[in-house]
Amino acid sequence: MCGIGGFVDYEHDTRGYGPVAERMKRTLAPRGPDAEGQFCDLDAMLVHRRLIVIDPDGGQQPMTSSDGNTVLIYNGELYNTEDIRHELILRGHRFAGHSDTEVVLHAFLEWGTDAFPRLNGIFAFAIWQKAERRLTLCRDRLGVKPLFLAHTGGGLVFGSTIGTVLCHPEVEPVIDEDGLRSLLLLGPARPPASGVFRQIDSLLPGHYAILTPEHYTDAAYWKLEAHEHPDDxxxxxxxxxxxxxxxxxxxxxxxxxxxxxxxxxxxxxxxxxxxxxxxxxxxxxxxxxxxxxxxxxxxxxxxxxxxxxxxxxxxxxxxxxxxxxxxxxxxxxxxxxxxxxxxxxxxxxxxxxxxxxxxxxxxxxxxxxxxxxxxxxxxxxxxxxxxxxxREEILFEDTFPWSRSVGLRLGLLAPDVVRDGSAFVREHYLSTCRRAEKLPSDSKKDARMREMFVLNLxxxxxxxxxxxxxxxxxxxxxxxxxxxxxxxxxxxxxxxxxxxxxxxxxxxxxxxxxxxxxxxxxxxxxxx
CATH class of the missing domain: 3.40.50.620 (HUPs)
Known part of the structure; x- marks a missing residue:
């Protein structure tokens, strides 16, 4: 694995935040013990720690496009690297090495965000475009690779770990009531979009986000869908x-x-x-x-x-x-x-x-x-x-099947530690079930199986x-x-x-x- 981190600040010169970048890299060292890299300009700071698996020399990061405008930091592995590389070569792209990182960079240069559905792998990455002053974040379909973020007064902080994001001086290690409910009543799980700490979110699996001086957007490039199964x-x-x-x-x-x-x-x-x-x-x-x-x-x-x-x-x-x-x-x-x-x-x-x-x-x-x-x-x-x-007696229980002891957990706490705890857990459970697509032909058990599938994922x-x-x-x-x-x-x-x-x-x-x-x-x- 590797680790990525960084921040964008449209109001302050990020080149003065060198100590913050060093702290970020230290939090990522266990993820990437073999090498490190850093990029910085007026608006953006990107840091990377690398575990070398593919192309030791040609996969160094941050990786920059030949025109110097687009910079990539990448954590993950791509499993259709050669398929995409071949298509890009036919379109005129030339490669210096054989790393999947270079393929991801060229895919973005060719297709923009339309490249993301083409990627078969586990990944989280950040792309900074200097001239456009635009940051793009992306996470794999199932969220195997983590990516946390926090909005700041002048932009955004992101990282592979919560600790990386907390390195920024504008992100405080404060847990609010929702975070406490998550830890005490849902732990060790956490809501998919939550980083537990008050300011910190998690980019959802199958999503990408774009930050510019004017706006921040978050969109899905993939979601789980229900279809009739045609095969015998x-x-x-x-x-x-x-x-x-x-x-x-x-x-x-x-x-x-x-x-x-x-x-x-x-x-x-x-x-x-x-x-x-x-x-x-x-x-x-x-x-x-x-x-x-x-x-x-x-x-x-x-x-x-x-x-x-x-x-x-x-x-x-x-x-x-x-x-x-x-x-x-x-x-x-x-x-x-x-x-x-x-x-x-x-x-x-x-x-x-x-x-x-x-x-x-x-x-x-x-x-x-x-x-x-x-x-x-x-x-x-x-x-x-x-x-x-x-086991149908568990399957049809109307709650998270691995966390059926909310009442017991609440009983261990003083009455004023968390409020509305049962309702909090209930709403997260129901909202997850609502995300499970169903088919008109589904039996009651089939429909519940689809809900269970999404709850597990x-x-x-x-x-x-x-x-x-x-x-x-x-x-x-x-x-x-x-x-x-x-x-x-x-x-x-x-x-x-x-x-x-x-x-x-x-x-x-x-x-x-x-x-x-x-x-x-x-x-x-x-x-x-």
Whole structure:
């Protein structure tokens, strides 16, 4: 990953804000440990910290157009880089290197904001046009890469982290009543447009914003839509297989060591299988990584989220795929000691031991020489891995399924700590449900599934992806590819039983057969 930050001030000379820029870069150093850069003119200050993955020399940032007018700082990865590069070359563009950053810059020069729907990847970036005195911000469709902002008297401050935005002297670290409600009643999630602190917002996923001396605008370049699904079961299975394979293949491109997380579940097993096949074809061995905890075998208790321990399935897949496997064992004392550093890395209270274990695990992965890892995360949201997708008593509960204890939380607080807490949570829940498009042909369950799909994308998945970023390495999420989401938007429902419901063993035999081809049969049986 990388980190971006900066500000525009139409009333003051930003060249006098050098110390602010330095503080911003320090907040971004954990995201980008390899290099840094800075741009400054009368109106704008842009800073960048880089984790080098592609084109070490040609991908330096900030990156400026050949005429010197357009400056880009970019955090993310593009997975259709070569497709767009080829089209741009046919239109007369010439490239100095092979980085995706350069492709994003040229795409904007060619198509302006119409370039954004063409980008298949995870990203957040800022573009400054000197002559026009115009700042453009953009964020990927699912919001995998964060982008926070705050309006100031003379313009706007932005950054990859809340701490980056708080570096500006006009942004105060003040939490108002809405922020307190978010922390205490919705945490670790937060409203999609909120940065929790009073002045700080989050640019919504699939949106871009433009700032000029005259106005500020925010618009969507993508949104999730509901469509009738035209394919039969066999065609759906085949198309899903094609999309999973394509997404994985596109994300194996790297100029630095790449590995896979392997938990022994369906998601990471399929990705590891696809990556291992690619590596074997090149005569190379894929490295895989897993995490465990001291005495986990003694104290493990099954739950609806995890029916059994990972270890046997991890070994099974590592042996089957002939990977060079690494297992990191975390000590309970270290896990507790990392709770506060993990909170600092997120900038907000988060998922406690989930965040701290991720912080420690990723630090070990980085020490082991791996810079980029493929992760199976996001598949549970898209393919129905959570209990609330298939247990109807949870599915039809009229609230956030992972945060059903608002009354309990309120009961722990003094009466005057937060006001109208239940109404606050209720309105955020209902507004999210209203954003879910429905079809006239939807049954009651289908309509609720679509609401649950949006609730997961906007809230639960975002919370998981905002986990620890300290560690100086990059995670890739093939399940977040544009092609898969486009298909899933029209038919998330068919695949809900694939991962979780015992009924799928009888009703969706063809899907299970497909998964048996993709991964060891025992791993499939583990989940279904």
């Amino acid at each position: 079961l066999e065609a759906t299975i085949e198309r899903t297989r094609e999309l999973i394979c394509d997404a994985a293949q596109r994300q194996l491109v790297s100029d630095v060591p790449l590995a896979c997380f392997l938990s022994g579940g369906l998601d990471s097993s399929i990705l590891s299988m696809l990556a291992a096949r690619d590596y074997a074809a090149r005569g190379e061995t894929l490295h895989t990584w897993s995490v465990d905890y001291r005495d986990n075998d003694k104290y493990f208790t099954k739950s609806s989220f995890q029916p059994n321990s990972d270890n046997a399935y991890i070994k099974m897949m590592a042996d089957t795929l002939h990977t060079a496997h690494h297992n990191v064992v975390i000590e309970p004392e270290a896990l507790c000691a990392a709770l506060l550093p993990a909170t600092d890395a997120r900038d907000l209270p988060g998922m406690a031991d989930v965040d701290s274990s991720l912080l420690l695990f990723c630090a070990e992965v980085k020490k082991g020489g791996t810079t980029v890892c493929l992760s199976g995360e996001c598949a549970d949201e898209l393919f129905g891995g959570y209990p609330w997708y298939h 906007d809230w639960f998945m975002a919370t998981l992806l905002e986990g620890s970023v300290a560690g100086g390495y990059g995670r890739r999420y093939p399940r977040c590819s544009r092609a898969k989401r486009k298909r899933g938007a029209s038919a998330p429902l068919f695949c809900i039983p694939v991962k979780a419901s015992p009924q799928s063993r009888r009703d969706d035999r063809h899907i299970i057969d497909f998964l048996r081809v993709a991964a060891a049969g025992q791993v499939v049986d583990r989940r279904v």
